[in-house]
Amino acid sequence: MRVDVSFAKQLQRYGAPNLAICFNCGNCTAICPLSSESTSFPRKQIRYVQLGLERKLLEVPDAWLCYYCADCSDTCPRKAEPGEIMMAIRRYMIAKYGGVIAKWLYTSRLFTTLFIGLTSLFALFLITFFHGSIDMTSVRLFDFLPISSIELVGIALGIIIGVTALYGFVKLGINLHRGIPKSPTSTKPSVWKWVKGFFLTLVLEAFAQIRYFKCKEEGKRLRHVAIHVAPHLAMLWGFLGLLLTTALRFTIVPTHGEVVPLTEPTRLLGIVCGILLLYGSGMVIINRLLKIDKSDTYSTYTDWIFVILLFLSGVTGILLTVFHYASSPLWSYVTLSLHLIVVFELILLAPFTKFIHSLYRAMAIWISRVHGYV
Amino acid sequence: MVKPVMVVGGGIAGIQAALDLADQGIKVYIVEKRPSIGGRMAQLDKTFPTLDCASCILTPKMVAVGRHPNVTLLTYSEVKEIKGSAGNFDVTILKKPRYVDESKCTGCGLCVQKCPYKATSEFNMGLGTRKAIYFEFPQAVPLIPVIDRANCAYFQKGVCRVCERFCEAKAINFNQTPEEIKLNVASIIIATGFELEDPRKKETYGYGRYANVYTSLEFERLVSATGPTSGEIVRRSDNQHPKRIVFIQCVCSRDLLVNFWCSAFCCMASTKEAILAKEHLPNVDCVVLYMDIRAFGKGYQEFFDRARQQFGIRFIRGKPAKIEEMPESKNLIVYYEDTELGYLRKIEADMVVLAVGAKLQPVGPAINLPLDEDGFVKVKNRYLSPVETEVEGIYVAGLAAGPKDIPDSVTEASAAAIKASLLALGGR
DSSP, rough: OOTTTTHHHHHTTTOOOOOOGGOOOHHHHOOOSSOOSEEEEEEEEHHHHHOHHHHHHTTHHHHOOOOOHHHHHHTTTTOOOOOHHHHHHHHHHHHTHHHHHHHHHHHHHHHHHHHHHHHHHHHHHHHHOOOOOSSSSSHHHHHHHHHHHHHHHHHHHHHHHHHHHHHHHHHHHHHHTTTTTTTTOOOOHHHHHHHHHHHIIIIIIIIHHHHHOOSSSSSGGHHIIIIIHHHHHHHHHHHHHHHHHHHHHHSSSOOOOOOOTTHHHHHHHHHHHHHHHHHHHHHHHHHHTTTTTTGOOOOOOOHHHHHHHHHHHHHHHHHHHHHTTTOHHHHHHHHHHHHHHHHHHHHGGGSGGGGGGGHHHHHHHHHHHHHTOO | OOOEEEEEEOOOHHHHHHHHTTTOOOEEEEEEEESSSHHHGOSSSSTTTEEEHHHHHHHHHHHHHHTTTOOOOOOOOOEEEEEEEEEHHHHHHEOOSSBTTTTTTOOOOHHHHOOOOEEEOOOTTSEEEEESEOOOTTTOSSSEEEEEEGGGGHHHHHOOOHHHHHHHHBBOOOOOOOEEEEEEEEEEEEEEOOOEEGGGGGGGGGGTTTEEEEEHHHHHHHSSSSSSSOOOOOOOTOOOOEEEEEEEEEEESSSSTTTOOOOOSSHHHHHHHHHHHHHOOOOOOEEEEOOOOOOOOHHHHHHHHHHTTTTEEEEEOOOOOOEEOTTTOOOEEEEEEEETTTTEEEEEESSSEEEEEEEEEOOOTOOOOOOOOOOOOOOOETEEEEEEEEETTEOOGGGGSSSOOHHHHHHHHHHHHHHHHHHHHOOO
């Protein structure tokens, strides 16, 4: 391994503050509520960055075990913002595993603007030139945009994005696996352990996010849960719920764009989840605007894009429902188009931006669980 | 004509400066706000790097300066006003009432013995008690007690006068009033020293909340033979000997959230304290948690090596983030990362000693000197005039100018003395 001092500079492009001021006292690791004797972070990560040990950095799951409560940043005797350095490492890893598009998205505002601008125009172009009949007397959403076209675009996009996401996901997994220390006494985890670990991770970590709850010193935990954990969970559950309703709409309980009673289960689920998504993403935006905690202070444009897209998808979705129920054809068609463009962007950007953290974090925790680190 | 010099502060720096001036035939006034000269060094048990007894070095100097024909001790006094300029300062000094006539008192100490009232001892850093009429410490110079008005039954309730009754020299005088002394001096040396930063500022270490967390100066008093336990190291919570003492370095020092500067003496002081603990309790386990060991002076590296090799003191690199107290045993769990191994560790300690950083002890409103960004007295030029303040004719020595050890304080004191003497002798 060679020391590469330029690596720290490189990481600064992903939002890491000045790393050189850290003198490795270890306060951050010792204050961290999630750090343990088997996985000690964030100081070790910072040291890897200072020394430019990129491979080492990519082979340990620690960056993804951190939920950024910023206890470390609040108490750092050097004000080196260790929490934000961890955040920058996560951004860097997303860029690393997302190929050249992700790298450019994270490092060039111009590219990001062009990419989002052009792809949105492309979606608008598709809607403008390939929409169906426009009935101005009553709202007929799926005559305006036939389900078959939405499905076609959705499936095509889904495959491309899915494969890309899977590629990053697997690559992360392989790298993390390579980093597991091999000692003569350690045995390979059984298949059963992997399966069990997978489901435990899915339920406890991905859905319930139990580690996020523990991520703050005890005295301030309640506030932390109210300000950070609750909105995050609302965002997650809102999004997953909406994904579920959409899937149900296209499979088990299809409609043809007609108005269904508000009490209809999928409709109700959709509205509740929409509100959850709006509340969650809205709170995150407010927190970041007000810089309410250290963890909300340093927002890069890539952080903003993700949360704003989530918020917009919620806003347009709710508006669409309102106009639909208010029988306002023109506004319904406009909001449907906007909603689809936002969702298109959200899915398109998923493997290249912050969205993918959901998968990467799960992978890292899964591997750490199976090997008994957490 | 030879004019006098005023030295503010009667610690080791002030004493050295006064002696160097007085030996040249210059009249010196030492203004000391405590009842005795001696300062911080008097509170120390041993000195690094030789483990010599601090009092054995200091007390002969205290006596020498106290008896010097050219030195006037103005103890229990504070500077009220400074006017004029270099070569011609008009100084007003407020001498607080001791309620003991200095000209009559023989220092027999009978009054102290008989006094029925107690108060916490400042000299022992709040550990242990003293009487309401008290000597600052047994070797005090001048050896004249002082009545602490706030804790004296006569002043508070109007009855008692036990000390007066027993004083054979009839030295007790409850009617003493503050006295103003006016002096004209050629130059002034500021040697007011330091105080420890408030360790409560580092909240996560729990000083003040956890009984068995001590500051370094408290520990110095604890191991000292003249201390509250006569040198017995026992815990505040249960009076038992500790089995493991953890020393934490850089508390409120080198910490941008409190004080950014290095306090210079703590590395060696804690090393010394760990050695003293081992000497008092051979089976005690001493662990020093540090960020860097700065063994900069002559013999310091050897001292550090000796602590590890001869005394088996463990030095582990890592700044602890927090301490938790165990409710039953009052033992302490210290959380730190062993940064050389890269793993989080928890260590259980019976006693924790915080090497709390130094800051300027306020020099008082009368002395209005420009301060550096670290709050210590600013010097004109760090390299070429390290003892000259920005006010001509006023010099600084010892820790008032910044953290340093005893040898450096003494060196500065002599340097300040020669500078001050130039004005006193009319050479400038």
